[in-house]
Amino acid sequence: MHSVVPAMRLADLAQTFNLQIAGDADIEIIGVCSLLPGKPRHLSFCADARLRSAIGQTQAGALVLAPRDAKTFGGNALIAADPAVAFARIAKQFDDRANFIAGWHSSASIADDAKIGADCWIGAGAVIESNAVIGANSFIGPNCVIGRDAVIGEGSRLEANVWIASRCRLGARAQVQPGAVIGSRGFGLARAKSGWIEVPQLGAVIVGDDVEIGANTTIDRGALDDTVIENGVKLDNQIQIAHNCRIGADTAIAACVGIAGSTRIGARCLIGGAAGIGGHLEIGDDIVILGLAMVTKSLSAPGVYGSGLPVMPAREWRKLVGRVRRLPRTAQRMQAIEQALKIKPSQGDSEVEQDDF
Amino acid sequence: MHSVVPAMRLADLAQTFNLQIAGDADIEIIGVCSLLPGKPRHLSFCADARLRSAIGQTQAGALVLAPRDAKTFGGNALIAADPAVAFARIAKQFDDRANFIAGWHSSASIADDAKIGADCWIGAGAVIESNAVIGANSFIGPNCVIGRDAVIGEGSRLEANVWIASRCRLGARAQVQPGAVIGSRGFGLARAKSGWIEVPQLGAVIVGDDVEIGANTTIDRGALDDTVIENGVKLDNQIQIAHNCRIGADTAIAACVGIAGSTRIGARCLIGGAAGIGGHLEIGDDIVILGLAMVTKSLSAPGVYGSGLPVMPAREWRKLVGRVRRLPRTAQRMQAIEQALKIKPSQGDSEVEQDDF
């Protein structure tokens, strides 16, 4: 099912990735490693000025370096304008997970009318339902379930235990980690006198090309229209995306973020871990939301946003919460003082009862 | 495994759901759609006064409308006192997921002494362990695991990859999304000198009728007694309910909520997404907790509760955190001013060191 990664000469890597060489072009590289301690015959990199002092101490066989670092480094190096990007591209050559031998495991359940492209692997216990389409060169890992009429684009990798609902579509080169659930029922309920009435969720989830979906992440299908994940979106683990959301192209979302229903997020946003984003909001393009932020209103201006009270010793925190809760009383005391002194506060301060959320 | 949904005449829908008709009673409806743009031969609805202006622009074949909207609308309509509820009921007719043909997939592992009711579907790779009971007309999706002595009520749907632990019970018409885990070990530990001692979790999870459980939601089994989910509870995705909790009837909980052990939540509560609820608390009936709230104490009075600092530009947020942390110093300064002015603050302000959590 997997093949072995061969060793590569530094000169071959330089040619393949169009990089300059310093040092011994013939050294053989058999893998990648951390800068420190580094391993002989392995390639590492330095892209962070704060780590520059470690370059001289590495035991790595070669480094990917920026031009200015390569000058002072006496060892073997590949020289790249952006060492992090160049290293990422090279390291992929040493990721043997990406290699597999095509075939269908005998315990997979594949519907007769499912369309499986050329050179796919269908793992043990995988279930491909009626009329589903799997693009060529895709890896469908063990115990994945692909619903009827679902479409998986070519070159995709669904690691294991992934569930793709009926009629949902993933674009080319999708990368889906174990336990991800794509197309679960949106949480649509109407309150009748007799209790909750289930609102059928008849839309789908439409995912663009080059999308990564993390482990145990859940994306609900739309109620009537679709939930949409645009091209190049990167989703970490345990993210929840509710029905009818739209995530713009190349937006990256860190783990444990929750996004409530019908919210639209723009392109190229960065959303920090465990941020919570309310429903029916519009988040513009190029917005950065810091981890654990509480987003209760739409944001349109590009920039960095955050919220929350960072950790402190618990005793101090408990007292501080008391102080915060007393702010209305503090305001009264301040007013009494101003009256005693005949200081007139500016206009805006009388509006303190109002807020914008 | 699934059958096709037939077209229905507007007159038939009116009769089935006991609604008045306006317009052409013979138009055939083949599905449901959004109000805008709407699709010919599909049914939509308007239940929100803010969308009223869109009624005239829809291309939907017919609408479910409140009486006052039906009057001004010239097109085909079904007239309902509560259009959202009526539409939800009708839309269910067009949800072909609910239809399945009974049978047991050849790759399912079903214990000889398991009791499978009439007209069930047992999917590929599903595992039904010893002495488990599956009620009639239930759908057990691919790769679900039903533990020994577990009971699933009739008319239930376990979508796929669902795990029901031994001795746990789901009532009738349970709807469980993929990846849900019901009856995992509660996080019970005792600290001995030698390290953590595992406290066995010997209770079960008992789930009432008409309960929905979202994707990748986890509910732990009780330590000695049971964890209980009452009738009509609706749980969204990625919720965590710890051991020995009780969730009251018809309470709805949005995604990513965590509830710590032994907490009891009343009936008809609404809990917003990603709220965190501490252990050993009592939350009364008819309580609304807003998203991301931090619940560290019991709540008894019905009403709406919330907490948290909403998002703002990060630069502003960082400064504001500094100001909040300086509140003890602010209080000292205010006291100094009051002393200088010989203003006496009211009694309560000296208790600022105390708090109620």
Place this chain on the structure above:
Amino acid sequence: MHSVVPAMRLADLAQTFNLQIAGDADIEIIGVCSLLPGKPRHLSFCADARLRSAIGQTQAGALVLAPRDAKTFGGNALIAADPAVAFARIAKQFDDRANFIAGWHSSASIADDAKIGADCWIGAGAVIESNAVIGANSFIGPNCVIGRDAVIGEGSRLEANVWIASRCRLGARAQVQPGAVIGSRGFGLARAKSGWIEVPQLGAVIVGDDVEIGANTTIDRGALDDTVIENGVKLDNQIQIAHNCRIGADTAIAACVGIAGSTRIGARCLIGGAAGIGGHLEIGDDIVILGLAMVTKSLSAPGVYGSGLPVMPAREWRKLVGRVRRLPRTAQRMQAIEQALKIKPSQGDSEVEQDDF
């Protein structure tokens, strides 16, 4: 697959666990129960002074009690210095889940070169990939997937639907709840002009002995080095641990905690539910972090830490947020007052614009 738990005489339990007896040594115990109401022929315990008054009302056949409680209790008892720990050890005898009959289910897919130790159970639909090693006396539940070259220590229990990535290692006596994902791809991305470049994640996850991993918890594999979970760590449900983290021995983490990449947490820490811990931080030994805390900086001094604004009525909360946001204006007003009174605030107050995160 499972065997039945036999009844045990109180005298036998006393001998096995080296405890003193009060009352009838011959009473047969067939299970464990809660203190109230308690069940005849079952064993319960009291370890909490607040429950002491309930001891007299229990219907339990016998209790595990501290010496001072045993004196006043007239019934059957086992006397232990730490009743909670003693009860946990005894209760394990009555946990029939721990017992299983060895065997390999016919529907399991086991690679020819996988090494399965003696007396293991390999469940229905489980997949053991090439060269994986399963230690003796381990239980690999239904639909678990163990990647190639992975190692599971002896006496481990992987409940069901657990995914262990290639090359990851679990120590002895691992206990893993359903849906856990160990070794998913870390969220490593580099931003190139053309969009995101995937940074291959070539490390593994290395888990020590006696580790518990909760349902739907996810632990990412390291980028170049490994993610490490040390001996005796206890992880609850739906925890996310990002790539290259290290969790110190005997640390216990409650549900829904998220830990960003490369953070190191010390030994014997307690981390409350839904706390969020940023990346590249150092949390020392013996640190307690309360639930929902926002950890944005390293913590070294042992102690208890917390943060967040606890819940309040929503109307009050909205006003309070307004007051907090007005703190910069409050500071200006206070300054104006001090100037009017010619009071000089202490040095530190001019630094209010700075903060330490």
